[in-house]
Amino acid sequence: MTSPELYEAEYYEILDYDAQTVRCHLCPHECLLASGDKGVCLARKNIEGVLYSLNYGFTEMKIDLIEKQNVYHFFPNSRAQTFATYNCNLDCSFCPVPERAHFDPEKKLNKRFSPDQAVMFAVASGSRVISFGESEPLISYEWIRDTAKIARERGLKVLLRTNGYFKEAPVRELLPYLDAVSINIKAANTEGYIKLCGGGNFEQVKKIIKLIHDSGKLIELSFVIHEELGNDDIAAKEIAEWIAKELSVDVPLHLTRLKPAHRVMHMLPTNITLLEKAYATVKEQGLYHVYLGNVPDHQTNHTYCPNCGEELITRTPVGTEIRRVSLQGRCNKCQGDLNIIMS
Secondary structure (H helix, E strand, C coil): CCECCEEECCCEEEEECCCCEEEECCCCCCCEECCCCECCCCCEEEECCEEEECCCCEEEEEEEEHHHHCCCCECCCCEEEEEEECCCCCCCCCCCCHHHHCCCCCCCCCCECCHHHHHHHHHHHCCCEEEEECCCHHHHHHHHHHHHHHHHHCCCEEEEEECCCCCHHHHHHHHHHCCEEEEEECCCCHHHHHHHHCCCCHHHHHHHHHHHHHCCCEEEEEEEEEHHHCECHHHHHHHHHHHHHHCCCCCCEEEEECCCCHHHCCCCCCCHHHHHHHHHHHHHCCCCCEEEECCCCCHHHCEECCCCCCEEEEEECCEEEECCECCCCEECCCCCECCCECC
8 A cells, every 4th residue: 555545456467567567367357557557447557567456445335125135045134234336347238337337436536434444334233244236346356355354253244246257366265254145147148248248258257156156155146137138038048057057956046127227228127028937937947046136026026945835035015024934044844945044
């Protein structure tokens, strides 16, 4: 750290000391940066041959019910102290927060929280969970890691919501400080990522998803459905087949209704018939826990036991009711495992 505003980044290499060029290794873009250049995320800048994180601690704070974050199997019906970070390494046409995703830390000053301050607020709020999300939190990688580490030391559970388009090494370093991860899949193939998000590689995202799942962390996946995006029932089937084969049939998958935003304001919200068709198609692939997102008061918002079929968690616009789930995350009727963290 050379000033109160500059924090040296990690996961980069100096390519030429004389020319002051560096390459960032946080995400697969691997931006090659001359002095004065920023990465595609706008948050990492080469200053005279040293890569700095410009948005360390830039965040906004709020308390959310955890269900609002497309997370149904991690402390259901609990509050999460949420830190909404800035910047992203993708440029998705349906991004709900484009002004936050393409924020320039050098042009607009926002409040900074130190890791200690963030955790202090989370503990004081009485929340069991501290959550990082909104834009792409891993662009603030160093701050997320530092904060998550302190949060775990002070007894909080840590949730990360990410697009998953990152290199393996930084994710491996972060995993010991996480309890659950929610990943938003943008498309069912790399061509879809390029079309909808201006770049990205679904094969790399799948590597990160599998890395997190194989580490034993709870993982939930979401996928926005809309025919004009190419994200239809067939695409959902391809993703479900991969989940069943490479991960597990008990991984929750949220099929989300599009809310028109950013460059797709001209589109209508996803047709309910298509959502229900995608739901039925995914269930046919054997996945236990499939939910329709942004469709209030729909029966697919509830959690059912995959063994006996009992409705165990009811979610309505009014709130969430936990009926028959043990603290061990099992069905109290048949003792079937639900892949839910309750304590």
